[in-house]
Amino acid sequence: MKKQNKLNPKQAMAWVNKQLKDVSDIEERKLKKGHEEIDIIYFKSLCDPVVINENLINRFYELDNVQLYLEFIVSFPKSLEPEKEEDLMRNMLRGAVAIFSKDKVLLFDAELVQAGGIQPASTENVVQGPDDSFTENVEINLNLIRHRYQSTNLKSEYMTAGSASQTRLIILYDEDKVDKTVLKEVKSRLSDIKAHIVQSASDIERWTMHPRFRLFPTMMLSERPDRTVLNISQGKVAILMDNTGYSILVPSIFNDFFTAMDDKIQLPPIGWFLKGVRYIALFLTVLLPAFYVAFTSYNPEILRMQVALLIAGSRATVPYPSFFEVLFMLLAMEFLTEASVRLPKAIGPTATTVGGLILGTAATEAGLVSNIMIILVSAVAITNYVIPFTMMSMGIRVSKYMFIVLASFFGLVGIVLGMISLILYLTSLRTFGKPYLKMFSMDWRRKGDRRSG
Structure with a gap:
């Protein structure tokens, strides 16, 4: 029987870090006990932190050596050893934790499924199609988007707005499709916000769009994750904001405001x-x-x-x-x-x-x-x-x-x-x-x- 080729841990880890460059919701931890150590890498927005702490981090320090620890990980039904780098990344984008030891690469399923607190869309109703909407928690919103857009090209960058409120923002875009000039302009305008308090997506629109006194909106606010994912795939930039159940989609043209998700369904x-x-x-x-x-x-x-x-x-x-x-x-x-x-x-x-x-x-x-x-x-x-x-x-x-x-x-x-x-x-x-x-x-x-x- 032909022996399967296994991934080289060092090369696989370097490849993962290269693919996930400019992704702010990625977490990398090094666990050390004596002379033994392992590395774990996962998406914070896709993985359950309680499962990771109990089954990965705590167990590493409780078991005697790394070999027992790896055997413990393999004992879980959904744990596997990837054969190719593409398999490794595909599973990470579905909520798996990548574990890199000295001579082995493992995947541990720690998928976080956000169900509680998600309400049906109230302002953008559709006859058919998904009915979930964003919440006021920016991490949950990022989780909803990551589950729909499982690509390493989806980049995320964290920022804050408001000198007093320090409101968290997440900029999302597809690295291959986004207009780099637009992305640079978005970051520049968000950095230049001088407001003390930023509490809503409308505050972002008011402080970043020129001219400020205009009759029609030039930023689109959407409560639907599916619309946000569709716009990201078209090369637009999405901005998620903490304490706001809407995403901000830029640039938005006049025609975008007359398009409903029913048109795509x-x-x-x-x-x-x-x-x-x-x-x-x-x-x-x-x-x-x-x-x-x-x-x-x-x-x-x-x-x-x-x-x-x-x-x-x-x-x-x-x-x-x-x-x-x-x-x-x-x-x-x-x-x-x-x-x-x-x-x-x-x-x-x-x-x-x-x-x-x-x-x-x-x-x-x-x-x-x-x-x-x-x-x-x-x-x-x-x-x-x-x-x-x-x-x-x-x-x-x-x-x-x-x-x-x-x-x-x-x-x-x-x-x-x-x-x-x-x-x-x-x-x-x-x-x-x-x-x-x-x-x-x-x-x-x-x-x-x-x-x-």
Whole structure:
């Protein structure tokens, strides 16, 4: 029978250290007793420290010699002696501890599975797919990502932010796919944070993005480990923050905020259709109120006669211009939205639903607003909530008021000027040096660059 080739401990250990360079969550310990010693290497985020202390460290000092210790390790069902360096690394990325003695390399299974405290995703729901979300413990979050991205190219670097809070940050990226210029810029901006207290991912965005006063987000906050892993695989940088159940993904372009994980789970044509629906919802929620003001006050001749007469008949009892009618109803909708967020969860949905129904019915019967206005406001609210990310929908909620003001002064011409201005503004934005209005992911751009030579 042919004898299997075993790994040389010194060469294997040197290879492991080379592969895991710039990985901050790697732990290496040297255990010595008299003239005998062994080395153990493992991922802190993937291995259970209690199992390691009880079965590896304590037992080393309790047993008489290294030979007995190695026999004790081999007695565990999932312990094995790897034949190749690739087997060694693959098992380490699954939660095994590598043990290097003078003449042998062993793997001891100490996988840490985080289950307690992990809640279903609440802000990024999907119909099918994983339902777990990040917690407020940065080590647990790193464990969730490591289990999904088992590659030595996934590098992790620890930093702190806030001179008083000393909040822990972990920068994660794929060494082969990340843009080195973006990575350098991320580290530089995080190092330059001057805040005393950093408590949330929004604080990181506020202190690192330029300009600080902007309408749309240029960093994406995600509570989903699967989305974070997908973005890392596309060459982006993920930032995990202690005491925050979100990851920060950079650079994030405009198109990223209209992509849900359902788009990746469903068949490609269905994913394209769903994304198209969201862009239609974007235009409706931004422009529908402005078009109502323009058509009723400035440009009714553009509509068909029947539609113009229908709108005029609906507004026959309304005593003020359409601008005030739209503004009144949209502000009422904003009040209801804020109330639903601030009220206790037990009564919030009921109170806002009943309040909305009573307000809409009473305002219509009193002749303060038209029936068409109620339909329009409902459509605006629904289309705004189609956008997957709350941080983007907030910016869009504000932008529609700018179009209403332009439409009230200049009609359709004002809406056209507003669209041109908005596109120019989005085009001028940069996210870590990348154009914000770029419509394709970074990995697609790289593939195109390779094809073009």
